[in-house]
Amino acid sequence: MAQTPETLTHALLDAAAKAGADSADAIAMDGTSLSIDVRGGALEQAERAEGTDIGLRVFVGQRSAVVSASDTKAETISAMAERAVAMAREAPEDPWAGLAAPAQLARDWDAAALEMADPAPEPAPAALEDDARAAEAAALAVEGIAQVQSASAGYSAQRVHLSASNGFSGGYARTSRGRSCVAIAGEGLGMERDHDGDSRVFQSDLRSAEEIGRTAAQRALGRLNPSRPRTGAYPVIFDERVAASLIGHLVAAASGGAVARGASWLRDAMGEQVLPEGLSLIEDPHRARAPASRPFDAEGLPTRRRAVVENGVLKGFTLDLANARKLGMEPTGNAARGPSSGPSPRAWNLELTQGTQSRDALAAEMGTGLIVTSMIGSTINPNTGDYSRGAAGLWVENGEITGPVSGVTLAGNLRDMLLGMTPANDARPWLSRIVPSLRIEGLTLAGT
Known part of the structure; x- marks a missing residue:
């Protein structure tokens, strides 16, 4: 047999x-x-x-x-x-x-x-x-x-x-x-x-x-002959290509494993505003043809559609059985594992509420700032949400793209950044994380 x-x-x-x-x-x-x-x-x-x-x-x-x-x-x-x-x-x-x-x-x-x-x-x-x-x-x-x-x-x-x-x-x-x-x-x-x-x-x-x-x-070709912008505080648009990484930091902080260890800047934020009013982050493991869909998790629990964030308010952590027990909560059907490891919590398909404007329309409104199209490195403090990353992209003056920039370091705090974001309407609907371009106000840029 x-x-x-x-x-x-x-x-x-x-x-x-x-x-x-x-x-x-x-x-x-x-x-x-x-x-x-x-x-x-x-x-x-x-x-x-x-x-x-x-x-x-x-x-x-x-x-x-x-x-x-x-x-x-x-x-x-x-x-x-x-x-x-x-x-x-x-x-x-x-x-x-x-x-x-x-x-x-x-x-x-x-x-x-x-x-x-x-x-x-x-x-x-x-x-x-x-x-x-x-x-x-x-x-x-x-x-x-x-x-x-x-x-x-x-x-x-x-x-x-x-x-x-x-x-x-x-x-x-x-x-x-x-x-x-x-x-x-x-x-x-x-x-x-x-x-x-x-x-x-x-x-x-x-x-x-x-x-x-x-x-x-x-x-x-669009990256040729980059310059470095002036150091200062500017609005920043995370292009749709990289915007999911920003939401990924929110998802990581809402992981039951991080919360149970006390190593999350969201550990005491349940029921609090973490995104602007009107924005929700929905997990749907039953979306057809999506890369992270599944009928049950790695502990045999049923998966289901749920709101991680609803109308800006944190509604749930991502929990496997063990971390749910530690926190005195119900598991959410989010256990993942491989053959050589035990279960740990992992989010499935996610979708952030989209806005009504294009990325270029958001750029036109912001005046002077940066559109980030690629990122390198990462320094994230999991306890405080302090954020620092290298970036490259397109510089915007008076609402118009003037040329490529590189060698930029972005700095801020994730709690403040996420509360001050504005989404565009350009998310790709077939990805496991459907996240549009995101404009963040007042980030510190280290350039020249």
Whole structure:
């Protein structure tokens, strides 16, 4: 009988019980991935990977341990279970550890409705190579492009199954196909590069390779001959390409793990205003064809649509079972894990309320300031929300873009920044984080 992720998880649970575990859960995943890179019109690299990974978490009282392997032979599974139980017996007790109660488990889900896996056949390597060649050729066809650093295409397919001794058993499949291009403009020390790419669950939804190559080229050209702005306090627009990183800091601070450790600037902010009135941040793990959709989490709990922030007010932390127990709250179905680790909280698909104006309209209103299109480095104080990042982008004078800038450091406090933001209307609806361009008032810019 052929092994599947489902049969592997049940074999792991049987072995854990024989080894003396009081309870256990197991995860198994198998899949394939294929990636193609071209340079100068020639194939540079082709890589295919296939594999299966299994993970087992066992409990002995309030003590637990996790082991993993990529070997699925019966003797390996038996040895894993014996080792996990031996490790658990030596581990410190954790009063918050344990599986979900049967009444908490997901039931009657419809994974097919989420369209997490494309039924189309796996693309041939030649088709992916054609994608990469087309993206490179389109970039090189744009006047002023010196070279293409990389042009790539890839595909992956994966099956995941989770089983636990509390009676849960469930799995699903997931696919992804992507195209990307990095173009270089200019010469010598004046070279600048930029990129574009697209990744989708369904291959038919992908933007064309030619569009991706041209966009990468145009972005690279737009970065040539940058200047450094004057140091001072200015309004800043985080372009849609990077705006999700700003919301990502809010999501990280609302993680139950950070809150439970006391290492979050939102730890005492439940019920308080954290975004402007009228803005909400909604998590929807049931959005069709979205990269982070799933019918249940890594502890077998049902996922559901919920408001992280509603009308500007913080409504919920992102919680797995253990952190929910620590905080005296209900879990939110946000546990994530891999074969070699236990569960931890992670947010799924997120969407921020969009505004009514374009990014350029927001820029016209701000007068003089910066549009950030790329960022480097990060210094974020998780306890206070103090923020400092390097940035590059476009300078705006009197509401008009005057040229590229680089070598800028942005500084502020996330609590103040998020309360003073204005969203545009340009978010891409297929991403896992749907976040438009965001204008922030009064950031400190360190330039010349």
